[in-house]
Amino acid sequence: MSDRPIFVVGCPRSGTTMLQLMLHSHPRIAVPPETRFLVPVYHRRRSFGDLRVEERRRALAEWIAGDRSTKFRELKLDKEDFVQQVVDGPGTLGSVLGTTFRMYADRFDKPRWGDKRPSYVKQVDILLRLFPDAQFIHLIRDGRDCVSSLKEMPWYTLDSFHAISTWAEAIDAGNRLRRMLPEDTYYELRYEDLTDDPATEMKKLCHFLDEDFDPSTVSPREAATVAVPAHKVWHSNTHGEVTRARVGSWAKRLEDWEISLCEQVLGDRLEANGYELSGAPAAAKEHLVTCHKTMQKRRANRMRKMVRDRINRLREPSPVAALLTSKQQLLAGIPQPRNESPELAQRAR
Template sequence: MDTCAPASDRPLFVLGCPRSGTTLLQLMLHAHPRIALPPETRFVLPAYESRLRFGDLGAPENRAALARWITGRKETRFDELGLDAGPVAARIADGPPTLGSALGIALRSYAESHGKVRWGDKRPAYALHVEEILRLFPDAQFVHLVRDGRDCVASLLGMPWWHRGFHEAVATWAQVMDVTRHHARALGPGRWHELRFEDLVAAPEEPLRAVCAFLGEEFDPGMTEPHRLAGTAVPARKTWHRRTHGAVDSSRAGSYRQRLTPAQIALCDTVLGRRLIRHGYEPGGTGRPGAAELLRYRKVEALRRAARAKRRVLDRAARVRETGPLADRSRAARRTTAP
C-alpha cells in the first residue's frame, strides 16, 4: 500500500547529468501555475553533509543557528531566491526540529512568494544523492532528464566551470546513468519519471503532459514557453544558460558530431554504448579508441566509483552519530494546524 502523501503535496526534484537540460525543464515546471522550482541552490546537500555540526535540533538555539546557516551565507545562494531572509529564518527556528523541515520551509517559502502551492528543487548533483534526498523528504517524486551522453560531454567541455577534462565528463554521464537506473527500478513509476531532452525540445507538449500526469497535476500550455520566465528565474551570472532566454528549439541535439573529435566520439561510443542504446541513442560506429585512451578512461571511471563508495561509507558512519530524525515534518504540521 502506498503511504505517500497526496501528489499535490509532495516535493519534486529535477535531476540529471550536468548539461542535460535540467535548467530548461526547471523553467518549464516553474511556468506551471501550481509549481515553483527555484534557481539552483546550494543548501540542501551541504546541509545534509554538515548535519552533525548543527547538533540536536530540538534545542531552539540550534534551529536558529541552522536557520542563519541556510539564509545568511553566500555559499548557499539563498540570496538568489529573492526572499527576505529574516522571516524565513524565523519560520525555520520556530518550525519542527528536523533538518528536512528546515530545508522544506526554505523551499516552500520560495513557492509561496510566487503564489504557488507545490514546491521542489533542481540540481543535477541530486542524481547521485537520491538516498540523501529521501532521508530528508521520504515521499519526494523525482523527474530525471536524460540527454545523449555525447552531447552532455561536448557541452561540459565548453563550460567555464568545468575543469576536469574529457574523460571525467564521459565517466560522469556513465555514473549518472548507472545510479539513476538503480533508483528508477527501486522507486517505480509512481515516484520516478524519466524523459529525454531530445523529445522535450522537439515537441514539448507531449513529454510535459506526461510529467504533469506523473505529478498529479494538470498540464498548462504556458509550460511550453519557458523563455518568458528566464529573465527573472535564471541568475544573470549564469551566462551558460543564455539559450533558455529564447524559444525552445532542437538545434543542439546531436551537435556533438561537430563539437567532439572523431577520437573522442569513438571513446564515447565504446564505453557508453550499452547505456546509449538503452536510452534510445545509436552509437556512431566510428571505430575503437586507442588502448592508452581506453585505459586512461577506465582509471578515471574506477576513481569515481571508489569516491562514491567512500562517501557512502562515511555517510553510514555519520548516521550513527545523528541526534534525531531528519525527515521533513513541516507539511504535516501545517496540515494539522490549518483551519
C-alpha cells in the same frame, strides 16, 4: 492536488535548467535557481546539533541565510522572516531545509516547490531521507552531447574522461532508481523527446506529478528572467523557445578520438536509451585505460563518502525527515485534521 517536493536530476548539460523553467512556469509549482546548501547541510548535520532545540534551528537558519556558499540570496527571501519561520517550525533537518523552498514558492503564491541540481541523481537516498514523499524527474540526453557541452562550460575544469564518467554515472544511477523506486516516485524523460514535442511530454510529466497540464509550461521564456540568475551566461538558450537546435551537435563539437571513446565506453548505455552509434573507429588503448582509471577513482570516492554517511547515520543528533507536507506528516504518523484538505492544513501551520 499533490504537495510533494519535486527534484529534477540528470547529467550536467542535459537540459535540466530548461526543464526547471518549464516546471516553474506551471501555476502551482515553483522551482528556484540552483542552491548550494541542501546536501552540504545534510553532511554537516551533526555539527548543527539537536534541531529540536530552538536555538539550534536558529543557528542553522542563520548559516543558510548568511553564508555566501549557499546561494540563499538568489532566492530573494527576507532573512529575518526565514529564520523566524524555521524557529517556529518542526525540529527536523528536512523541515528546516524544506522551509526555504516553501517560502520561495510562497513568493509566487504557489503551493508546491521543486529543486534542480543534476548531481542529485547520485544522492536520491539522501533526498528521500530528508523528504520521504519526494518525486524525481531524471532528464536524459545523448551522452555525446552532454560531453561536448561540458567541455565548453567556463566552470568545468575537468577533462573529457571525467565528462564521460559523469554521464555514465548518471545513467547507472538512473537504472538503479528505476528498479528500486515506485512508479509514482521516479520518472525518466529524454531531452530529445521533450524538445521535439514539448506539449505531449509535459502532459505526461504533469500526469506523473498529479497536476493538470498547463500550456504555459511549453513556453518558459518569462520564467527564465526570474529563475535563472543573470550571471549564468551559459544558460542563455533558456531565454528563448524550447528548441532542438543542439540535438546531435556532438558530431561537430567533439574530436574524433572523443567520439570513438564515447561510443566504445558508453555504447551499451547509449543504445539502451535509444541513441544510435555512428560506427566510429575503435578508441585508442591509452584513452580506454585512462578513462577506466578515471571511472574507478570516481567510484572509490563515492564509496568512501557512502561509508562515512552510513557511520554518521548512527550518530544523528535529531530527526532528519521533513514534517511539512501532508504525506510527510502521515508517514511520520501525524494524522490530518478531519474535513480539512492537506493543502489548507499545510498553509495553516
